[in-house]
Amino acid sequence: MKKGILTSLIVIFIPVIGLSQPFNFDIGFAHGTPKGGFGQELDRNSYGLDAAFTYQVPRSPIHVGVGFGYQNFGWRERTEMFSRDIPEVDVRVRTTNNMVTPHFLMRIEPDAGIFSPFVEGTLGFNYLYTESSVIDDWDEEEISSTVNYDYTTSNFGIGGGVKIRMYEGFDEDGDFFGVSLILKGKFMVGGEALYLKEGGLTPQNGGLNYDLSRSRTDLATFNVGFALNF
Secondary structure: OHHHHHHHHHHHHHHHHOOOOOEEEEEEEEEEEEOHHHHHHHOOOEEEEEEEEEEEOOOOOEEEEEEEEEEEEEEEEEEEEEEOOEEEEEEEEEEEEEEEOOEEEEEEOOOOOOEEEEEEEEEEEEEEEEEEEEEOOOOOOEEEEEEEEEEEEEEEEEEEEEEEEEEEEEOOOOOEEEEEEEEEEEEEEEOEEEEOOOOOEEEEOOEEEEOOEEEEOOEEEEEEEEEEEO
16 A cells, blocks of 8 residues: 555656746654544644645746655554574564555745745545564664554645745756745544554454554644755
């Protein structure tokens, strides 16, 4: 499923990158607060990243493009022997609960100088998944991993924020580029989903016990990061 998401994003990006017009790329740390039933089930905040790539329609404040978010809703770790035949070697098993949110977006951003406020709307989907990995104790390298459970549902959102210009100029080839600090808040209305929360996946009698939760997947995020214009 993760490979399918990556392929979809590449297909979306190719026609956008081919246009010779101003672009915006922003990426930042995202603090998430699950809302409604989602918040009651998880009973914790989340942390991750939020990114967007947009193209500005010529002679207008309208930007269109794609975005991608990642949120982690908790993780657990335990130590197990490498195998019954090799009891001398222990490995760490790490289970994480995550959500990625690919989406289309439209942003209205008038050019207002150093401070540029904007509003945006998004439409996409939430992909929730629980993944378990075997971690090497020596260098923290992931030896093997498995997606234990996943679920996909829709989402749409609205948000806004401000860009604070930090630098703008031209490179050696005469191409314009600028760097801004970006502060953004967003509320996403997510569809109903079945998912595993922290502690919902446990070993049992040589197998696994799945304690699934069900709710809508509404999420508010606050992002702090940097934006590049070129």
